[in-house]
Amino acid sequence: MTHSRASWGLAARLLAAIVVVVLAGSATAWAVASVIGPAVFHVHIIERSGTSDPGVLRHSEEAFATASGYSLGFALLAALVTSVIVSVFLTRRIGRSLARVRQAAGRLAAGDYTVRVPAVSMGAEFDDMATAFNTMAADLGRIEETRTRLLGDLAHEMRTPVATLDGYLEGIQDGVVPADEGTMAMLRDQVSRLARLAEDIALVTTAEEGRLTMNREPVEVGQIVDAALAQASARYAAQQVRLVAKMPDDAKKVLLSADVDRIGQVLTNLLDNALRHTPAGGTVRLGADRVDGGVRIRVGDDGEGIAAEHLPHVFERFYRADTARDRAHGGSGVGLAIARSIVRAHGGDVTASSPGPGRGAIFTVELPVAERERR
Structure with a gap:
């Protein structure tokens, strides 16, 4: 029955x-x-x-x-x-x-994931169903493509430190490489690199899925920028790169509703990225301006620059151009992706621009002001 x-x-x-x-x-x-x-x-x-x-x-x-x-x-x-x-x-x-x-x-x-349902012309309900199905198929296709690329890039990023660890441990075991302080420091550095990679991947995945914990509080833009400058100044001095800040008073006083640590991480990632691609003797400029309904924070450098064809992809996980984002500069390859995810979680956005290779780059963060300041 x-x-x-x-x-x-x-x-x-x-x-x-x-x-x-x-x-x-x-x-x-x-x-x-x-x-x-x-x-x-x-x-x-x-x-x-x-x-x-x-x-x-x-x-x-x-x-x-x-x-x-x-x-x-x-x-x-x-x-x-x-x-x-x-x-x-x-x-x-x-x-x-x-x-x-x-x-x-x-x-x-x-x-x-390339399959699509054609329009059946049997009313709005059927058309909406076909549109929803096609949207779902396209989204799943992008997710699968991203997953495949992520796994490949992750394997590539892990290959170097794992190979280094394996080679040195084998050398120590065979008695070819001495287990001295220098070797131990190098091994610890490779382990730290793997740990940072794992943490960064977990962070960007959590942020992109909308599960990032936010502890928002009222904070002035000047406070966030000053903290980022204080954290980065020693690294810039060690690389002999000038770090210049310029903010008008009205921009400093802009009140944001933000997670101070998360937004601080955004500026840290952008400043670290600028430092990696600016040679000794170069200059990185950090500035902020008040705009309608929010604030615009810029990190600009006079370093390697970014070719036009690479600009739309610089915020993708593990994306690297041949020059401006070469792996020799270090980093996990997800710093900019983390920055974009955090900024978007705050209701803002971050963009990149560059006149071209060898002419520097500018990263711009736009954030909305706190609700009580709008009133």
Whole structure:
């Protein structure tokens, strides 16, 4: 019994439902006509024609009953046949449309993310369903592409420190490499590199999934910028790169509703990125300006710059251009991705611009002001 019910498809169920509705309508129409028709006919014969002969009345009523019965019966039968034909056409069309969706879903489940459902032109509901399915397929395709690329990039990033650790440990085991302080320091450095990579990957994944914990509080822009400058100054001095800050007073006083540590991490990542790609003797400029509804913070350098074809991709995880983001500069390759995720979690955005290779780059962070300052 269960198998019999399960074998009924949607088209068959729709057809059965429509037939039931037609039959119920026909039965109702027959019942109403049978009750009202003779009474109305009788009133018209007696009151309006003036006929009182019982034989004539009986014959007239029999004639009316026979005529109305045949005509109503044939009319209802014709309506039933027509309704069934139209219903069969509609249910088959709906069935074919749903079959395409079912087949597409099967291909999608099998890993074919290029599958799309064509528009069926059967109303807004079907069009919305097709659009939603196609959007889902496209999103899953992008997620799968990102996952595949991420795994490949992650394997590449891990290969160097793992190979280094393996080579040195094998050398120590064979007695070729001394287990002195220098070797231990180098091994600890490679382990730290792997640990940083794991932490950065976990952070950017959490941020992109919207699960990043935010402890927001009112904070002035000047406070965040000053803290970032204090943390970066020693690194810049060691690399002989000038770090210059310029902020008007109205920008310093802009009040943000932000997680101080997270936004500080954004500026730290941007300053570290600028330092990696600015040679000794170069200059990195940190500035902020107040704009309508928010603040704009800029980190600009006069270093290697970024080619135009690489600009749309610099915030992607592990993306590196041949020059401006070469692995020789160090870093985990996800610093800019982390910065973008944190800024977007605050309702802002971060962009990159560059006149071209060898002409520096500018990273711009835009953040909205705190709600109470807008009032």
